[in-house]
Amino acid sequence: MRIRRLKLSGFKSFVEPAELRIEPGLTGVVGPNGCGKSNLLEAIRWVMGESSPKSMRGGGMEDVIFAGTANRPQRAFAEVVLQAETAPRDDGVREELEVVRRIERGAGSAYRVNGRDVRAKDVALIFADAATGAHSPALVSQGRIAAVIAAKPAERRQMLEEAAGIAGLHVRRKDAEQK
Ligand code: ATP
Ligand code: MG
Numbered sequence: 348m349r350i351r352r353l354k355l356s357g358f359k360s361f362v363e364p365a366e367l368r369i370e371p372g373l374t375g376v377v378g379p380n381g382c383g384k385s386n387l388l389e390a391i392r393w394v395m396g397e398s399s400p401k402s403m404r405g406g407g408m409e410d411v412i413f414a415g416t417a418n419r420p421q422r423a424f425a426e427v428v429l430q431a432e433t434a435p436r437d438d439g440v441r442e443e444l445e446v447v448r449r450i451e452r453g454a455g456s457a458y459r460v461n462g463r464d465v466r467a468k469d470v471a472l473i474f475a476d477a478a479t480g481a482h483s484p485a486l487v488s489q490g491r492i493a494a495v496i497a498a499k500p501a502e503r504r505q506m507l508e509e510a511a512g513i514a515g516l517h518v519r520r521k522d523a524e525q526k
Contacts (some may be wrong), residue, residue, distance in 0.1 A: 348444070348477040350391070352430040357385040357422035358393070362413040388488045394427040396447045396458075396471040409452055424451040433479060446470060468518070475515035 350369050355361040360383045367387075376384045389403050393411060412431055415421030426449040432441040443461075448470075450456035458470050496504065508514050 348434055349432045349441075349472075350429060351432060352428075353387075353394075354388065354428040354430075355387075355390050355426075357413045357425040358390050358411055358427050359383070359425075360388070361386065362419065362422060385489060390427045391429065391486060394429045394446055395474045396467050397449075398467065408456065409450065412450060412452060424449060426450075444473070446473070471494055472515050472518060475509075475518060477514060491515065 349371055353367045353369060354364065355366075356364040372523060376387055378384055378498055385404070389397075389411075393403060397403060398408075400410065405411060412425040413419075413422040429446045431446075432445055435441050435507065437526045445459075447459040448456055458465050458467060460470065460473065495503070498506070505514075508517070
């Protein structure tokens with residue numbers, strides 16, 4: 348899967364709608380301290396279904412919504428749109444994929460995939476099957492390299508499974524066992 352475009356509105360410090368084109372290959376984000384580099388990576392994780400406020404550096408889920416500054420009021424919602432192309436099918440065709448996640452104060456968050464309402468679980472499976480997702484080793488944030496070196500064997504195994512694209516199988520097995 349290739350991420351092609353990211354749109355943010357009201358997400359953390361990205362208060363005004365912002366749009367980024369992401370070219371194939373390795374992308375690095377550089378800029379002065381506090382300009383929003385980590386927030387950008389968190390936006391990608393969030394739209395992919397990240398549900399732990401801790402890994403989003405916030406106390407609660409609504410902390411991703413622009414909180415306001417001395418001269419700017421807070422926003423009522425945050426929205427992130429991720430446009431991607433799926434890995435080529437057998438006939439070589441890549442399909443377009445658009446995932447939208449939106450959270451409103453007091454109303455929780457909702458997802459849409461290619462214009463249709465879906466559950467968080469559906470979004471997680473799309474990215475797990477594409478060997479990417481909120482915990483993908485393809486998203487390298489500050490401190491991540493040190494974390495890989497210090498990881499316990501079980502944690503390293505999880506990273507390898509995510510890279511291999513079999514993480515979705517565990518989700519499905521857990522699901523089947525509960526039924
Ligand atoms: P560094 O180089 O220090 O790692 P960075 O470029 O990664 O910096 P971020 O951590 O992405 O910077 O951005 C931090 C900024 O985002 C801070 O100014 C913080 O106040 C702002 N911020 C985070 N959450 C919100 C929010 N909910 N509303 C408004 N601003 C926010
Ligand atoms: Mg940072």
